[in-house]
Amino acid sequence: FLNADLTGENIEIYGPASLTDDMADGSVSFTNGKEPLPDGLVRLGRCLLLVPLGKVDLMPPPHIAVENPRLAFSRILSKFFTPLAETRIHATACIEKGAVIGSNPHIGAFVHIGPAVALGDNVVVGSQTVIVGKTTIGDGTAIRSNTVVGEPGFGFERDEHGIPQRIPHLGGVQIGVDCEIGALNTIASGTIEATI
Numbered sequence: 001f002l003n004a005d006l007t008g009e010n011i012e013i014y015g016p017a018s019l020t021d022d023m024a025d026g027s028v029s030f031t032n033g034k035e036p037l038p039d040g041l042v043r044l045g046r047c048l049l050l051v052p053l054g055k056v057d058l059m060p061p062p063h064i065a066v067e068n069p070r071l072a073f074s075r076i077l078s079k080f081f082t083p084l085a086e087t088r089i090h091a092t093a094c095i096e097k098g099a100v101i102g103s104n105p106h107i108g109a110f111v112h113i114g115p116a117v118a119l120g121d122n123v124v125v126g127s128q129t130v131i132v133g134k135t136t137i138g139d140g141t142a143i144r145s146n147t148v149v150g151e152p153g154f155g156f157e158r159d160e161h162g163i164p165q166r167i168p169h170l171g172g173v174q175i176g177v178d179c180e181i182g183a184l185n186t187i188a189s190g191t192i193e194a195t196i
Contacts, residue, residue: 001079002072008061013048016077023047028076030069031059050076090127108145116172117150126183133189134172141175144183149173153188167191 017027021038025046031037033055050069051059059065066072089095089107098115101107106124113119114132123137126145131137133150143149155167171190175181187195 002064002066002075004064004066004072007063007065011046011048011062013080016073016081017047019049028073030073031055032069033059102139114150120177133169134194135175135189136173137175138177138179140178141180143175143181144185146183147181147185147187149175149181149187150189151186153191155191171195 012026013028014024014026015028017023017029019029019031019038023029028048028050030050031052033052037059049059049063050072051063051065052069053065053067055065064072087104087106089101089105090109090111092109093107093111093113095101095107095113096115099113100118101113102119102121102123104122105119107113108125108127108129110128111125112130112132113125114135116134117131118136119125120137120139120141122140124142125131126143126147128145129143129147129149130151131143131149135150137143137149150173152166152169155169156164157167159165169189169191171192171194173187173189174194174196175187176196181187189195
């Protein structure tokens, strides 16, 4: 899976752990090789450590030497310990007539999707997210909870009496393929061209 060799004996891995003295047996963790290892890791034979190439002589087995231990750790978490988002649209989600929803969506609780929105395939939309306006979201994109996409931005101009007048935002939003938008973000519609 990592295109790397195991040094030491095979052990069964039950989950990830922080690199500490009291790592549980069957844990997997990583080190950048720059910080000293915790003293308790001399008994590490019951845990797996991902280590950087070139630092192998300093590491107790079992370990796997890779170019980027943190990236390898991330791949292990994604492949073996992260539950896949099931295909579903939560009962409390509001999807307005006219919205286009691709295949295999995961749409969380209390989501609002406006009538001009188009979601691609395998899109994840976190709870309490609002997606409105002329918004397109590409395949495989994840938008985390409490995010707002497509509302007008702060476009105002004062009239001859000094009163702020809102400038319509007609450009919409385009989010590409395999993007990730974190929680609590706002992506405002462009005024004329789309916010991309």
